[in-house]
Amino acid sequence: MAEEPPPPPLARKSAPAQPWSHVETTHLIDAYEERWTALRRGQLKAHQWEEVAAEVAARCAATPGVVAQRKTGTQCRHKLEKLRKRYRTEGARPVTSLWPYFRRMDRLERGPLAVASSAYPAATGSPPAADGDEEGEEEEEEVEEEEEEEDVQEENEEEEELAPRNNNTRSINGIIREFGTGLAPRHPQLQLHPPPPSITPSIAPPRKRVAYEAFQAKAAAAAVKAKDDEEEAMEMARRRGSSGRPVAQLSAVLRDFGEGVMRLERRRMEVQWEIERGWQEADARHARMLQDAQRQLRDTVAGACALPPKKARRDHGDS
DSSP, X not given: OOOOOOOOOOOXXXXXXXXXXXXXXXHHHHHHHHHHHHTTSOOOOHHHHHHHHHHHHHHHHHSXXXXXXXXXXXXXXXXXXXXXXXXXXXXXXXXXXXXXXXXXXXXXXXXXXXXXXXXXXXXXXXXXXXXXXXXXXXXXXXXXXHHHHHHHHXXXXXXXXXXXXXXXXXXXXXXXXXXXXXXXXXXXXXXXSOOOTTOOOOOSOGGGSOOHHHHHHHHHHHHHHHHHHXXXXXXXXXXXXXXXXXXXXXXXXXXXXXXHHHHHXXXXXXXXXXXXXXXXXXXXXXXXXXXXXXXXXXXXXXXXXXXXXXXXXXXOOOO
């Protein structure tokens, strides 16, 4: 009989982590501040967090009357993240925070000069009684942290493997979006003939754009109307019997203003007509380019599919 396989080993469960004491938390903030400042507020790596944990353990051992279990670098990092989250919550309150670590975290985040210019109440030397609830929550969170360390490492490795692949995908997608999928650009009008920045072209489709002759007729009608208005103004001035000098000045101003408006209108119509002509030329070039590409593709396919000509057979007569 075949031997039965041995039972699988039981999964190792990490021992429940000890809660952070007030002295340990204080030493953690101080040790991290020194290391973080030395790195010019740069992100700490895994081995640097282990050095912070060793520094915290050494300071706790040097403190008389303190017996603390050595924490890992991951535990120190998670604890500091919780402290920063609590600091942001306390800082958002309208009243002054009584959290014992608020001034230390404020000095850590803002620097000693900013803290010196601010007025805060003196922090107590011992943790308040309200921290009992926080310690209870930390006990449960620390137990979960040990079990999640391996998962976090695996996720980081997967992210590092997928990062170059995602970058390549994004670059390919960007190229496709930039150049489109056809033989010509998706917006030939804008790329071939961009309008001047100071002119706003019409956004109507080509078949709905007004022709240049219509603009000329409109300009002529506007000129006739301006001339009629000027004549009416002069006629009204003569009827009122006023002195001719103010009326003449007013007429000259109105005439100059009308001429200026007509020049602007004429220039605007000319520019719009040039833009229209440029769009038509771009459309024609686009159509020719598509026709050339189709013809080349058709010739290539026809040349590839054409069979070689058969050689003529020669009949040799009997000599």
